Amino acid sequence: MKALFSAIMMAVFSIAAHAQTRMETARKTAAENKELILLNFSGSDWCIPCIKLHKNILGTEDFRKLESDNVIVYINADFPRNKKNRLSEELKKENASLADQYNPKGIFPYTILLNADGKILKTWEGLPAEDVLAFTGEIKEIREKQKP
Template sequence: MKLIFQTLLLFISLTLSAQNWELNLEQSKEIAQNESKHILLVFSGSDWCAPCIKLEKKIWNSQDFQDYAKDNLVLLRADFPRLKKNQPSKEQQKHNNRLAENYNPKGYFPFVVLMDAHGEVLNQLGYKNIDPKSYIKAINDY
């Protein structure tokens, strides 16, 4: 039983450390500047947007993307769930709305924005039914 618990704990900690999604643009800029990385801002509807869910499962959760992101990107998520139980705090909702006003005024979901460390847009794209390596290439095609 103890071994099962330890294995489960290890699995959870590895899963949580696999991707560290930031929720604040200013903090993301600071990290990106300190680590010489770009920012990847992802607008999603995690509990209602089928392409967003596919992007999460097929691309963001892939080992290829996680390896690439670890060395090259600060991941920033602006999630707009519809179910009450999934709603972020009011403060986070306001922050996400400001991000949408500035970077996704047409309200596309999913919408992916590659920025430099100062918040300047380098590339924009949505869901593409391609493999993770091709998606990474598409992100960097600017």
């Protein structure tokens, strides 16, 4: 009987732990480290501006430094179309939920800077006009203003 109870409890806890979304995890991490959340909606294999955004800004060392320096927690909500880039059903549902909440118009690329509470601080529709240094500088400046 104890073994059955233990097995049931382990199953319940593993489902609960697995059910935590990237946004919930990002909010928790951002709150703990006084970081911001950068949420990017992209079509990684069909949206030319999305591909350029990732190549020229989000995929650069300067951008990755924002993550390693605890400035942001980055979430990419991707909507690929090619079979070879297919996402898991769980990730598809999570991305769709994020889109329902933050990108109901279906803009690609669409980038949102949020605080740990989920409040929108800044949005970028389409490919940002600035280069990576200006883009990351703007994020750092917004973060500085958020500090108590």
